Amino acid sequence: MSKPKKLIFKNGKRVLVDFDEVSRSEYDKQYNRRRAVEKPDYLKFYHSTQWQKVRAEAMTRDLDLCVRCGNKGYLVDHIVPSEDDWSNRYDVDNLETLCKKCHQLKTKREWTKRHKGVQRAMKVHVISGYPGSGMASYVASKVDTSHDLVFDYDLLMSSLNGNLIESIYSDNDNQSNNQDKLSNIKSRLHQSNVDIYEYVELIYEMILRKLRTERTFNNVWILRTFPDERLKNLLVTTGYDVEYLRLDTTREECTRRLKTVGRYTDSMSTTMDKIDRLDDEGLFDDYKLIKTKKRKK
Numbered sequence: 001m002s003k004p005k006k007l008i009f010k011n012g013k014r015v016l017v018d019f020d021e022v023s024r025s026e027y028d029k030q031y032n033r034r035r036a037v038e039k040p041d042y043l044k045f046y047h048s049t050q051w052q053k054v055r056a057e058a059m060t061r062d063l064d065l066c067v068r069c070g071n072k073g074y075l076v077d078h079i080v081p082s083e084d085d086w087s088n089r090y091d092v093d094n095l096e097t098l099c100k101k102c103h104q105l106k107t108k109r110e111w112t113k114r115h116k117g118v119q120r121a122m123k124v125h126v127i128s129g130y131p132g133s134g135m136a137s138y139v140a141s142k143v144d145t146s147h148d149l150v151f152d153y154d155l156l157m158s159s160l161n162g163n164l165i166e167s168i169y170s171d172n173d174n175q176s177n178n179q180d181k182l183s184n185i186k187s188r189l190h191q192s193n194v195d196i197y198e199y200v201e202l203i204y205e206m207i208l209r210k211l212r213t214e215r216t217f218n219n220v221w222i223l224r225t226f227p228d229e230r231l232k233n234l235l236v237t238t239g240y241d242v243e244y245l246r247l248d249t250t251r252e253e254c255t256r257r258l259k260t261v262g263r264y265t266d267s268m269s270t271t272m273d274k275i276d277r278l279d280d281e282g283l284f285d286d287y288k289l290i291k292t293k294k295r296k297k
């Protein structure tokens with residue numbers, strides 16, 4: 001026996017559907033009605049001219065495409081939900097265009113987090129040091145991989161510019177018949193590509209913005225060669241416990257290590273000069289020095 005049917009409006013047309021089907025528009029209506037009663041500010045906000053303006057601005061910026069998958073955009077959504085940060089609701093930087101599917105996925109994930117999520121400690125450790133100072137080894141000795149987040153800025157950079165692939169390739173494939181191919185790749189990849197910085201920064205900022213609103217991790221480890229003032233500004237309002245650490249491995253020792261593994265290039269010494277200059281300017285003053293073990297001779 002077929003199910004009982006009902007007549008509903010779908011995209012302006014009358015269609016026959018199963019009686020128990022709750023159409024999206026009905027669901028939306030119910031949702032909006034409930035919200036109008038529970039949170040009248042919301043409705044006022046979504047009807048405001050200012051919202052219409054920033055919404056259009058965001059859509060134009062995103063070229064009417066979903067920022068997550070590139071399909072046609074369906075709506076403009078708050079990255080940090082306005083429920084969590086009401087003051088951010090008109091900030092165009094906090095808006096993203098999404099398609100229907102990506103928005104549903106995001107909403108589902110947010111709901112699960114809100115209702116079943118565990119609040120974690122969110123202790124933030126910012127680790128700094130010269131290249132080769134052993135930042136990654138330090139974090140590796142402390143990290144709890146099940147509930148920690150490790151953000152290695154430099155590693156992300158080398159994964160985006162292809163140097164990571166190159167190093168894996170050269171580790172796995174040291175046969176001499178591949179040396180030509182290898183040196184070819186090396187000379188190509190070591191040309192710096194400034195465009196990549198913007199992408200690394202973008203990912204970094206997105207992660208920081210998200211970290212501000214979620215207590216998802218016990219520890220967040222941020223590895224960065226250079227101190228970053230924006231990081232402090234972004235984290236200062238969260239109330240998280242933030243510690244700034246710097247490995248005390250000397251420049252000489254780091255240079256020696258990098259040379260041993262063939263990673264010392266001209267750009268390395270430029271980087272180290274920059275670190276020394278920032279140090280003189282006092283940008284590491286609130287960093288706590290971490291003693292590293294001396295290598296056995």
Ligand SMILES: [Zn+2]
Pocket residue numbers: 066067068069070071098099100101102103
């Ligand atoms: Zn999408």
